[in-house]
Amino acid sequence: MKRQKKNFKQQSKNSTRPKSSKADKKTVGDQELIRLNKFIAHSGIASRRKADELIQAGYITVNGKVITELGYKIRPTDDVRFKGKKLTGERPVYIVMNKPKDVITTAYDPQGRRTVIDLLGGKVKERVYPVGRLDRNTTGVLLLTNDGEITRKLTHPSSKVPKVYIATLNRPLKKRDLDRLVEGIDLEDGRIYADSAAYVDPDDRKKVGIEIHSGKYHIVRRMFAAMGYKVIKLDRIKFAFLDKKDLPRGQWRYLTPKEIGFLKMIAGQQPVSLKEKAKKQ
Numbered sequence: 001m002k003r004q005k006k007n008f009k010q011q012s013k014n015s016t017r018p019k020s021s022k023a024d025k026k027t028v029g030d031q032e033l034i035r036l037n038k039f040i041a042h043s044g045i046a047s048r049r050k051a052d053e054l055i056q057a058g059y060i061t062v063n064g065k066v067i068t069e070l071g072y073k074i075r076p077t078d079d080v081r082f083k084g085k086k087l088t089g090e091r092p093v094y095i096v097m098n099k100p101k102d103v104i105t106t107a108y109d110p111q112g113r114r115t116v117i118d119l120l121g122g123k124v125k126e127r128v129y130p131v132g133r134l135d136r137n138t139t140g141v142l143l144l145t146n147d148g149e150i151t152r153k154l155t156h157p158s159s160k161v162p163k164v165y166i167a168t169l170n171r172p173l174k175k176r177d178l179d180r181l182v183e184g185i186d187l188e189d190g191r192i193y194a195d196s197a198a199y200v201d202p203d204d205r206k207k208v209g210i211e212i213h214s215g216k217y218h219i220v221r222r223m224f225a226a227m228g229y230k231v232i233k234l235d236r237i238k239f240a241f242l243d244k245k246d247l248p249r250g251q252w253r254y255l256t257p258k259e260i261g262f263l264k265m266i267a268g269q270q271p272v273s274l275k276e277k278a279k280k281q
Contacts, residue, residue, distance in 0.1 A: 033073040036060065036080070039089035044147040045082060059083055093126045094260050095144040097252035098244040105133045105142065116142060119250055131155060132215055132239075140165070140236030141244050143263075144252075153267040154240070155215055161266060162195060164211045164238035165220050170230040172205035177227045181210060185223050189216065192223060240266050 040051035040060065051060075058066050061081045062074055074080060080087045097116060099105065104115045107129045116130055131143040131151050145151060154161050181197040192214055200207040210220060221231045237243055241262055247253060255263065 033075060034089065036062065036067060036072045036074050037070070039074060039080060040082070040087060042089045042091050043080075043082075043087035044092045044149050045087065054082065090126050090146055092147045093124060093128055093145060094147065094150075094255040094263065095120075095124070095128060095252050096239075096242045096244070096247070096255060097142045097144060098247040098249050099134055099139055099142045100250040101137055101139050103250075104136055105130045116144065119252065120144075133217060134236060135218060135221075138234045138236065139249065140234075141239045141242055142236075143239055143242060150263065150267050157215065159215065160213060161215075161240045162211055162213055162238070163215075163236055164209065166200060166233075166235045166237055167208050167210060167220060167224060167231050168233035169206045169208065169224060170232055173199070173208050173229065177229070178208065180227060181208075181223060185226050187222055187226060192216070192219060194223070 036055060037048045037051040040046060040054065041048040045051075046054060052070055054060055055070060055072070056068055058068055059082055060067055061079075062072070063079050076089060080089070097119065099116060099119075102114070103119065104113050106115050107117050107127075109115050113136075117128070120128075126146050128144045128146045129151070131145060132155050134140065134142055143154070153159065178197055178199070181194040184191045184193045192212075195211045195213060197208060197210045199205050200209050210223075212219065216222075220234060224231050242255075242259070
């Protein structure tokens with residue numbers, strides 16, 4: 001069954017930078033104390049209310065000792081663990097970027113090439129990293145964060161997170177080949193399906209919009225290559241619900257609290273089973 005989608009418009013919202021509260025902090029000697037529930041929330045594993053529940057349930061240890069006291073304060077250097085896993089109390093940061101061409105999607109490049117972290121211009125003190133990858137010549141929507149749990153869930157092979165691309169080809173795409181994108185194309189690492197595909201402009205069949213869930217590297221380029229086409233330009237216009245409207249190439253912004261909520265909701269969705277995928281395909 002063909003599933004084509006003709007609307008590849010972009011949307012976006014402005015954001016405000018999250019503010020921290022001084023009410024939860026206290027200085028002892030030369031170290032600033034912080035409430036344990038806030039530290040846990042900043043680690044990205046739970047909200048502050050949920051963190052209180054984890055504390056009361058005895059899941060949190062500080063320097064090897066189980067802490068069940070609400071309002072307990074710690075030093076930033078204390079060893080805080082959830083079920084044995086060490087937590088870092090860095091403020092969770094979520095950023096959407098419109099990645100330009102010739103920029104590497106990594107935190108560091110041994111060859112000294114410009115990276116997406118360089119585009120932040122030192123304005124983000126937290127150590128963020130890209131969620132997934134866009135190759136050097138691919139432009140568009142990129143999510144960066146220091147939330148490891150969100151990253152793990154959004155990049156898992158069974159993730160249902162959709163990505164929408166606009167591919168500019170070296171020659172017009174035949175209607176039969178447009179259909180093949182959603183019917184499935186056999187690659188060396190398995191059969192791949194697009195969720196939808198359509199011409200961006202019926203009068204210019206070199207430009208094709210394609211929505212896909214797979215997070216495999218170079219997957220869009222490889223799908224077209226398997227049919228004998230070369231992708232000249234590739235622009236990701238949407239990742240999940242995030243787009244790049246009003247965000248110039250090379251610029252970035254913080255996600256709004258509402259967007260962060262949507263992102264966490266998506267990350268909490270159950271993966272699609274192979275059986276469910278087979279039904280859809």
